[in-house]
Amino acid sequence: MKILKGLTLVLLLLNLPCMPGFAQQAKPVTIPNSEHRQIHSKLAGNDYDIYIHYPAGYDTAKRKFPVLYVVDGDNDFSPSLEYLGLLMAEYHIPEPILVAIGDGGLIGTPGNKRNRDFTPVAVPNIAESGRAPVFLDFIEKELIPSVDAGLKADPANRTLYGYSMGGLFATYTLFEKPTLFKNILIGSPALGYANGAVFETEKQYAGKHKNLPVNVFLEVGGLETPGQVEPNKQLAALLDNRHYESLVFKHVIINNVTHLSGKPVTMLKALAWAYARK
Numbered sequence: 001m002k003i004l005k006g007l008t009l010v011l012l013l014l015n016l017p018c019m020p021g022f023a024q025q026a027k028p029v030t031i032p033n034s035e036h037r038q039i040h041s042k043l044a045g046n047d048y049d050i051y052i053h054y055p056a057g058y059d060t061a062k063r064k065f066p067v068l069y070v071v072d073g074d075n076d077f078s079p080s081l082e083y084l085g086l087l088m089a090e091y092h093i094p095e096p097i098l099v100a101i102g103d104g105g106l107i108g109t110p111g112n113k114r115n116r117d118f119t120p121v122a123v124p125n126i127a128e129s130g131r132a133p134v135f136l137d138f139i140e141k142e143l144i145p146s147v148d149a150g151l152k153a154d155p156a157n158r159t160l161y162g163y164s165m166g167g168l169f170a171t172y173t174l175f176e177k178p179t180l181f182k183n184i185l186i187g188s189p190a191l192g193y194a195n196g197a198v199f200e201t202e203k204q205y206a207g208k209h210k211n212l213p214v215n216v217f218l219e220v221g222g223l224e225t226p227g228q229v230e231p232n233k234q235l236a237a238l239l240d241n242r243h244y245e246s247l248v249f250k251h252v253i254i255n256n257v258t259h260l261s262g263k264p265v266t267m268l269k270a271l272a273w274a275y276a277r278k
Contacts, residue, residue, distance in 0.1 A: 031081070033058070039146070041138040044131070046113070049102030050143070051077040052151075055095035064154040066096035066275075067147060069139070069181070071166040072114060073100030075107050076267070080161075083268045091276040096159070097151060101143070118162070118169035121197045132172050140180055156182065159274050163187035163263055171198050171235070174216060175205040183215045185270035188224065188259055191231035199231075202238060212244035217270045221262035222255040229253075 037050040051073050055065055068084075070076050077100035087093045105111035115126050122130030147153050160181045162170035167189030174184050175198075191198055205212075216239065220232035236251040250273055254262050 031078075039143065041142055043142060044117075044134045044138045046138075048138070048143075049074065051098075051100040051102060053077075053081055053098040055097060058097075058152065061152060064152050066094060066157040066159065067151075067153045068096040068098050068159045068161065068271075069143075070098065070100040071118070071160075071162045071169060072103065072107060074102040074105055074112070076100060076161075076163070077102075079264065079267060080271075083264075083271050086268065087272055087276055091272070093275040096157075096275070097147075097153060099143070099147060101139070114165050118165040119193060120168070120172045120201060121194050123194050132169055133176075135169070136173055136176060140177060144180070159183040159185065161185040161187070161267070161270060162189075163266060164259065165190050165193075168193055168198060172201060174212075174214065175201045178205075178212055178214045181214060183217070183274040185217045185274055187219050187266040187270060188221060188228060188262060189218075189232070189235075190228075191235060192227050196231060199234070199238075202235070206238075206242055210244065211246050212239075212242075213246035215248040215274065217250045217252070217273045219252045219254060219262070219266045219270065221257040221259055221266075222253050223258045224262070225259075228259060 031053070033056070034051065034053045037052065038047055039050055040047050058065070068080065070080050077098070080098055080100060084095065084098065088095055103117055104113040107114065113128070116128040116131045117135035118132055119126065119129040120132040144158070148155050158181045160170055160173060160183070162168075162185070164187070167186045168191065170184050170186045171189045171191065173180065174186070218232065218236055218239070220229050239247065239249050239251075252269060254265055254269070257265055
């Protein structure tokens with residue numbers, strides 16, 4: 001595991017005109033109490049960038065902290081910090097350790113591998129797809145043990161957050177490893193992937209279990225396409241009608257938002273539900 005002390009971002013000034021007050025060379029900006037670790041997964045055979053933010057007072061604290069695991073970490077590390085900060089300011093929630101899992105680069109860049117790691121089954125038109133089982137193995141058997149052993153992490157208070165394809169992965173995790181997390185927060189999941197293959201995962205789980213001991217937040221935007229909204233409602237109905245024991249479930253349809261405009265609203269609502277509700 002490679003540890004880089006101090007997480008930095010680079011301000012890109014290339015498109016700014018040379019004018020008084022602007023430096024001629026870009027300078028890094030440090031995110032306080034944060035660091036970047038690179039982990040090689042023997043199980044998945046891939047390298048993952050792990051972005052970690054430590055709560056205020058972490059170094060001297062004698063207690064353990066909740067841990068928030070966020071997929072699509074290259075994109076969602078900074079937004080997670082923003083919304084956690086808002087919740088701490090308004091609701092005085094206990095600040096968790098944030099562990100954001102990067103997946104090869106920003107969404108849409110050539111190196112990004114979310115279609116590989118978040119998909120539960122392979123489909124012919126998506127290269128490398130179907131590796132969600134291996135990615136989940138990495139999280140369960142390599143990343144979480146490393147966090148629990150090396151950080152002041154509370155193993156009884158883990159939360160997983162994912163949106164869109166990340167939400168599909170979070171849904172898959174819900175029915176494969178429901179006890180791995182206390183809270184699973186699912187934003188607008190791509191449940192139609194592979195003709196709704198994740199519903200077969202739920203069906204297999206329901207055939208063997210009456211208990212689903214986890215807190216689940218599920219969201220979709222009111223202005224999203226029917227192909228996104230209807231499977232979401234189907235999953236919500238299943239979770240209601242199965243009458244799973246121990247399940248705490250919240251389903252939210254956010255009016256007047258699309259798949260993209262709903263993302264920031266969803267993250268704030270999901271984190272508030274997990275950390276600020278009575």
